[in-house]
Amino acid sequence: xxxxxxxxxxxxxxxxxAEIISHxxxxxxxxxxxxxxxxxxxxxxxxxxxxxxEAIVREEMNRSGAVELLMPAVQxxxxxxxxxxxxxxxxxxxxxxxxxxxxFVVGPTHEEVITDVVRREIKSYRxxxxxxxxxxxxxxxxxxxxxGVMRGREFLMKDGYSFHASFEDLQREYTRMxxxxxxxxxxxxxxFRAVAADPGSIGGTGSHxxxxxxxxxxxxxxxxxxxxxxxxxxLAEALAPPGPRPTANQPMKEVAxxxxxxxxxxxxFLGLGIEKMVKAIxxxxxxxxxxxxxxxxxxxxxxxxxxxEKIIGRFRFAHDGEIEQQLGCRPGYIGPVGTRDIPVIADHxxxxxxxxxCGANKPGYHLSGVNFxxxxxxxxxxxxxxxxxxxxxxxxxxxxxxLCRGIEVGHIFQLRTKYSEALKCSFLNExxxxxxxxxxCYGIGVSRIVGAAIEQGHDGRxxxxxxxxxxFELAIVPVGYGKSTFVREAANRxxxxxxxxxxxxxxxxxxxxxxxxxxxxxxxxxxxRVVIGERGLKEGMAEYQGRRDAEAEKVPLAEIAALVRLKxxx
RNA sequence: CGGGGCGUAGCGCAGCCCGGUAGCGCGCUUGGUUUGGGACCAAGAUGUCGGAGGUUCGAAUCCUCUCGCCCCGACCA
Numbered sequence: 001x002x003x004x005x006x007x008x009x010x011x012x013x014x015x016x017x018a019e020i021i022s023h024x025x026x027x028x029x030x031x032x033x034x035x036x037x038x039x040x041x042x043x044x045x046x047x048x049x050x051x052x053x054e055a056i057v058r059e060e061m062n063r064s065g066a067v068e069l070l071m072p073a074v075q076x077x078x079x080x081x082x083x084x085x086x087x088x089x090x091x092x093x094x095x096x097x098x099x100x101x102x103x104f105v106v107g108p109t110h111e112e113v114i115t116d117v118v119r120r121e122i123k124s125y126r127x128x129x130x131x132x133x134x135x136x137x138x139x140x141x142x143x144x145x146x147x148g149v150m151r152g153r154e155f156l157m158k159d160g161y162s163f164h165a166s167f168e169d170l171q172r173e174y175t176r177m178x179x180x181x182x183x184x185x186x187x188x189x190x191x192f193r194a195v196a197a198d199p200g201s202i203g204g205t206g207s208h209x210x211x212x213x214x215x216x217x218x219x220x221x222x223x224x225x226x227x228x229x230x231x232x233x234x235l236a237e238a239l240a241p242p243g244p245r246p247t248a249n250q251p252m253k254e255v256a257x258x259x260x261x262x263x264x265x266x267x268x269f270l271g272l273g274i275e276k277m278v279k280a281i282x283x284x285x286x287x288x289x290x291x292x293x294x295x296x297x298x299x300x301x302x303x304x305x306x307x308x309e310k311i312i313g314r315f316r317f318a319h320d321g322e323i324e325q326q327l328g329c330r331p332g333y334i335g336p337v338g339t340r341d342i343p344v345i346a347d348h349x350x351x352x353x354x355x356x357x358c359g360a361n362k363p364g365y366h367l368s369g370v371n372f373x374x375x376x377x378x379x380x381x382x383x384x385x386x387x388x389x390x391x392x393x394x395x396x397x398x399x400x401x402x403l404c405r406g407i408e409v410g411h412i413f414q415l416r417t418k419y420s421e422a423l424k425c426s427f428l429n430e431x432x433x434x435x436x437x438x439x440x441c442y443g444i445g446v447s448r449i450v451g452a453a454i455e456q457g458h459d460g461r462x463x464x465x466x467x468x469x470x471x472f473e474l475a476i477v478p479v480g481y482g483k484s485t486f487v488r489e490a491a492n493r494x495x496x497x498x499x500x501x502x503x504x505x506x507x508x509x510x511x512x513x514x515x516x517x518x519x520x521x522x523x524x525x526x527x528x529r530v531v532i533g534e535r536g537l538k539e540g541m542a543e544y545q546g547r548r549d550a551e552a553e554k555v556p557l558a559e560i561a562a563l564v565r566l567k568x569x570x
Numbered sequence: 571c572g573g574g575g576c577g578u579a580g581c582g583c584a585g586c587c588c589g590g591u592a593g594c595g596c597g598c599u600u601g602g603u604u605u606g607g608g609a610c611c612a613a614g615a616u617g618u619c620g621g622a623g624g625u626u627c628g629a630a631u632c633c634u635c636u637c638g639c640c641c642c643g644a645c646c647a
Contacts, residue, residue, distance in 0.1 A: 010608095011580095011581060011582095011596095011597090012581080012582085012596060012597080012608070013581055013582045013583095013595095013596070013597095014581085014582090015581065015582085016576090016581090016582070016583090016640085017576095017639060017640050018640095019640080019641080027581095036638095037638085037639070037640095090645085091571095092645065092646085108646090109646095109647090138647080140645085140646070140647090142645070142646080143571080143644080143645065144641095144642095144643095144645090146640085146641090151645095151646080151647095155647070156647095157647055158647090159647085209647090210647095218646090305644085316644085317644095407647095408646075408647060409647065410647070411646085411647060443646095443647050444647065445646090445647030446647085447647085448647055449647090477606095479605080479606050480605070480606090483605080512608095513604090513605060513606090513607080513608075513609065514605075514606045514607060514608095515605095515606080515607035515608050515609080516607085516608050516609095517607090517608095518606085518607050518608080519607070519608045520608085522607095531606075533606060534606095535606070536606095543606095
């Protein structure tokens with residue numbers, strides 16, 4: 001490729017609405033351009049990256065025996081009504097009517113469609129197992145699209161669905177996909193981690209997420225350095241503290257804590273550690289006749305809403321008015337003492353506390369030296385409702401947990417029969433009896449990977465792409481291409497040599513100053529660069545520099561092609 | 571959807587308080603000089619000041635309403 005015939009459109013300054021580094025760099029490097037909130041055009045250079053990611057995903061999926069197809073982006077509402085998700089999915093599902101007033105959706109995922117395909121096509125256990133996948137544009141009307149391509153509304157996704165005659169066979173395929181995904185992300189050149197995950201709204205039993213490790217990631221991951229335990233914090237279990245509750249040493253007394261609302265402030269004001277505080281969170285439960293309830297957490301712990309939902313069902317946080325009506329007190333000073341029949345759900349850590357501090361249900365006052373049994377009943381429900389924190393014991397009993405952040409780029413689920421049952425997707429087993437198929441589902445966020453790779457690979461000069469997905473592997477930068485025949489001929493020769501052996505090379509034959517060319521190829525993250533100028537040519541030399549290298553190295557012109565081949569392949 | 575902020579040239583911004591000819595840097599065009607790290611000089615072009623209404627002799631500026639975007643809280647690849 002010659003740069004003069006290609007389209008390079010870089011920006012010196014990033015648009016001010018780009019918040020994270022990958023978004024800024026993608027805009028500056030001319031990889032994407034925004035059309036509407038969460039909707040982007042993939043510019044030529046960006047498309048090359050996207051296609052490379054796609055190709056690796058496709059290759060590995062095929063290698064693992066999955067079969068590619070392409071399903072419609074637009075789907076009739078009937079299928080969604082049949083699975084029940086027409087009601088469940090909410091406003092994230094983009095719905096519209098056609099000219100006949102029939103309801104349709106723009107597919108955010110394709111469980112319904114693939115299950116429909118399979119129930120029509122597959123009748124016998126002899127035709128199973130089967131794994132179909134597609135790489136397709138999806139649409140989810142995200143509440144708050146942000147971070148460019150990382151949380152867009154329109155995005156490119158690989159989604160695969162497997163169908164099995166037995167759960168054992170589903171587990172076999174699940175393991176195979178786990179390995180396939182590991183291979184894919186390794187080939188992409190990303191630093192990643194597979195973690196146990198919450199199956200969430202898609203439903204089913206087992207589930208793993210694949211996260212690209214990056215500080216800007218939206219997910220928190222708990223992992224144990226001493227073992228291979230790793231889980232999304234949403235799921236990671238906080239073990240109950242061992243041993244009996246310490247005995248009460250202090251009398252309960254009311255202390256004035258004017259203006260101290262947050263646990264940290266109260267702790268500091270009283271000169272106590274924050275782990276002696278108990279915070280009460282007032283919630284309204286959807287399912288209960290008496291919706292109001294209090295959740296108790298240790299001061300230094302955070303509520304895990306997913307865990308809490310599993311214990312008490314769907315809920316929302318109570319409004320200030322509701323809290324005041326129930327407890328006669330503003331939030332900030334609420335607590336579990338003297339609340340009579342208000343249901344109290346305590347985290348394990350709270351149940352193990354003694355001589356603690358909590359709100360007095362009286363504005364401006366807290367209670368100290370509070371103890372269960374003596375001052376308030378032991379909560380009826382004690383459960384794991386908090387996020388794990390650094391230093392918590394690992395649930396597998398081997399050492400303690402650490403936390404890091406990740407960008408979810410892949411997710412595999414054992415769906416079991418959630419959709420096959422709803423859509424009556426069955427087959428005849430060996431006994432000739434109808435049986436519901438077991439299903440697995442496997443997603444990879446293709447477009448998100450591009451953003452994630454940049455989050456992980458960048459420096460002051462721009463993007464540092466892994467070789468496997470860089471828009472070009474090599475940029476040849478001739479200094480004086482238009483002026484010097486020597487330079488032009490040498491550059492053309494090197495270009496021809498490398499292009500002939502299949503290296504993805506761009507020759508910068510634009511009439512630009514060297515600084516502009518250097519800056520462009522650094523910004524766009526091209527991993528290898530060869531500079532050919534009259535100065536070096538006089539000594540028969542060219543220059544090679546890797547994107548991560550601090551300095552260029554001089555290489556005899558005759559050897560440059562061989563060196564580049566070596567570098568590109570390593 | 572709730573809370574906060576911002577919409578002025580392709581991009582980054584000033585001007586708004588205190589109404590009176592719409593500006594700066596980058597980019598773009600033309601010419602010249604340059605040519606190993608985002609050049610310099612000269613001459614240019616580019617704006618429904620997000621939109622609609624109102625107040626006013628006069629609105630980018632004040633008022634009302636709208637739309638869009640960004641940030642903070644409930645979703646997911």
